[in-house]
Amino acid sequence: MQYLISVIHDDSTLATPDEMAAIDVFNDRLQAAGHWVFAGGLAGPDSATVIDNRGAEPLFTDGPFLESKEHLIGFWIIEAPDLDVALTLAAEGSKHCNRKVEVRPFR
Amino acid sequence: MNVVDARQAVTRAHREEWARVVAALTRRFGDLDIAEEAAAEAFATAVERWPDDGVPPNPGAWLTTTASRRAIDRIRRENRRDDKQREAQLCYDSPPEPLGAIDDERLRLIFTCCHPALAMPTRVALTLRMVGGLTVAEIARAFLVQETAMGQRITRAKAKIKAARIPYRVPSAADLPGRVSGVLAVLFLVFNEGYLTTGPDTDPVRQDLTAEAIRLTRLVRDLLPGDGEVAGLLALMLLTEARRAARVSAGGELVTLAEQDRGAWDAALIAEGHRLVRERLAAGTAPGRYQILAAINAVHTCVRDVRDTDWSQVVALYDQLVRLDPSPVVALNRAIAVAELDGPEVALAAVDRLEPDLAGYRAYHATRADLLRRLGRSQESRAAYDSAIVLAGNTAETAYLTRRRDQLG
Numbered sequence: 001m002q003y004l005i006s007v008i009h010d011d012s013t014l015a016t017p018d019e020m021a022a023i024d025v026f027n028d029r030l031q032a033a034g035h036w037v038f039a040g041g042l043a044g045p046d047s048a049t050v051i052d053n054r055g056a057e058p059l060f061t062d063g064p065f066l067e068s069k070e071h072l073i074g075f076w077i078i079e080a081p082d083l084d085v086a087l088t089l090a091a092e093g094s095k096h097c098n099r100k101v102e103v104r105p106f107r
Numbered sequence: 108m109n110v111v112d113a114r115q116a117v118t119r120a121h122r123e124e125w126a127r128v129v130a131a132l133t134r135r136f137g138d139l140d141i142a143e144e145a146a147a148e149a150f151a152t153a154v155e156r157w158p159d160d161g162v163p164p165n166p167g168a169w170l171t172t173t174a175s176r177r178a179i180d181r182i183r184r185e186n187r188r189d190d191k192q193r194e195a196q197l198c199y200d201s202p203p204e205p206l207g208a209i210d211d212e213r214l215r216l217i218f219t220c221c222h223p224a225l226a227m228p229t230r231v232a233l234t235l236r237m238v239g240g241l242t243v244a245e246i247a248r249a250f251l252v253q254e255t256a257m258g259q260r261i262t263r264a265k266a267k268i269k270a271a272r273i274p275y276r277v278p279s280a281a282d283l284p285g286r287v288s289g290v291l292a293v294l295f296l297v298f299n300e301g302y303l304t305t306g307p308d309t310d311p312v313r314q315d316l317t318a319e320a321i322r323l324t325r326l327v328r329d330l331l332p333g334d335g336e337v338a339g340l341l342a343l344m345l346l347t348e349a350r351r352a353a354r355v356s357a358g359g360e361l362v363t364l365a366e367q368d369r370g371a372w373d374a375a376l377i378a379e380g381h382r383l384v385r386e387r388l389a390a391g392t393a394p395g396r397y398q399i400l401a402a403i404n405a406v407h408t409c410v411r412d413v414r415d416t417d418w419s420q421v422v423a424l425y426d427q428l429v430r431l432d433p434s435p436v437v438a439l440n441r442a443i444a445v446a447e448l449d450g451p452e453v454a455l456a457a458v459d460r461l462e463p464d465l466a467g468y469r470a471y472h473a474t475r476a477d478l479l480r481r482l483g484r485s486q487e488s489r490a491a492y493d494s495a496i497v498l499a500g501n502t503a504e505t506a507y508l509t510r511r512r513d514q515l516g
Contacts (some may be wrong), residue, residue: 001272082274083224084282105271 001105002037002079003086005093008100009073015041019098026096030078035089041074073099077106113158120166121150125240126326128170130212132178133275139219140265141178143237149174213238214330215275217323221290222273229264230293236261238326239319249300249316287331291340291397294324298344302351303501311355311503317348335387339398342383346404349376354503361507365413377408399428418447435464443474451481469498473508485515 015023030036045064052059064071076093080086086103094101128149132142149170163169220233228250235241235249247257267273278286301316324341331337353367362368384405387398394402403424410416425441439461446454455478458471465471476491492512496505 003271082272083222084274084278086271087224103271107270 001081001086002077003083003090004104004106005076005078005086005090006072006102006104007041007074007076007093007097008070008102010070010100015097019096022096022098026093029092030076030089035078035080035085037077037079039074039076042072044073045071070100110158113162114154116157116162116166117150117153120153120170121240122322124167124170125150126213126216126238127167128174129237129240130216131171132174133216133219134212135175136178136182137275139237139268141181142174143265145174145178145181146170148177211330213326214277217290217327217330218277218286219268219273219275221286221293222268223286223289224271224273225264225267227293227296229260230289231296232257232260233264234293234323235297235319239323241319245315249313287334288336288395290327291324291336294320294327295340295397297323298347302347303504311359311361311501312351314351317344317351320344321348335390335392336395336397338383338387339395339401342380342387342401343397343404345376345383346380346401346408349373349380349408359503359506360510361501361503363507364407369411369413372408381405381409394427396428396431399424399431403428416447418444422448435461436468436470439465439468439471439474446478446481451478454478455482467498469495469500469504472498473504476508476511480511480515488512489515 027036027039030039048064050061050063050065052061074097078086078089080089083103083105086105090101090103125146128146129139129142132145133139136142152173153166153170157163217234217238220237221230225233232246232250235246236243241249243258243261244254246261247254250257277283298317298320301313301318301320304311304313304316321341321344324337324344328334328337328341349372350364350367352373353369353371354362356362380401384398384401387394387401403421406417406420406424421444422441425437425444428437429441439458442454442457442461445457455475458475458478461471472491472495476488476495479485479488479491489512492508492515496508496512
């Protein structure tokens, strides 16, 4: 079973070197324990472009699809047998990256 | 067989076997929704069949077998529609469990329903439905929400449990204390809502809710007999429930502990509560909050006359509780005991310090009103009664506060 752990960011500061180092430690642990699927950090929401090609012509719009105080700044995709394991890993992830996270199962 | 006897047998089986049937089916089919529906169908079948066929020698086994057949029928029906997904679901087997000591299906069910990933009102509703066997309509009535809204809440919870794969198991030993306290919080909330029912048009005491909370806590106690806080919560509920008959007057007004007719207390419940408190004292381990609250209630219920109450013991227990839980509500209750030991003036000073935290809390204003009244400060007391009455709460309490206010000279 795979879960998406979204990292929620609520200000404009980037991860500090200490936080980056802690994230690396956590990533190594995920890989060693076989939970690792994929992870990544994102540039800020100002760099986003929204595309809508449901009509005749693709429509490109500057900015994120949703303006909000909190936004997605990174994520992990993990493999875990159930939500209890996923929640334990997410709690560790939150501690390491020093941000709030959200856990959501893949279908 | 007599129809009335058969009905009674179904009612008894429902009380005793519902949780076991739902739990066994959830274990077998890995799906709460299927388990709940099939269990309900099995009980409906019992209502139809038992008057003619007689009550089976082992009602629980009959119900589980009947429910399992219904569940398999449903899965076969849906398999034709949605083969792959169902197959995956039937194959899903929960991982091996690290904890072997406690092995009752019902306990898994309770922990799943009280999972921390579910919102508190959802945990309460799900526990009453799946473990308590209350209907959605009964739960909706108890919490003053529309039946459709309550139905949706339970449906969403079942969907989340399935989609996010909330496990169906007793938590590992490391997680157990935290998870047990989550279960006890749910049971305590059900009890309190029954004991001091909120809302303007409801009965002041909902005995169905207090009885259900006690029944479920007894069940948890049977399953976790060594847990001090489980024993503490059960004792607390019993010692509180014991005073129910004396707590509301014939005129529908709340009667305070000091004014209650102690002869109307339930001696059997008090004896059982005291036994549990003694058991915990003998265990010699540091008590948690439910055990301390139970001990406080034991002090109150061990004297026949309120004037004999050992208030220094009560305050000492509150001191112990404050160390565990430094919340303003605990401080308020401690101040009420302090008023008896050191006088209303000392207590009022302590209560007034809580104003920033408790300005919206009815008991804060009611306590201030009472202390000011005892100090002869009638005008301030009246204003405090007014503040308490304005805040929504229990109907019997409102009646009591209103009379007190109107009696001020």
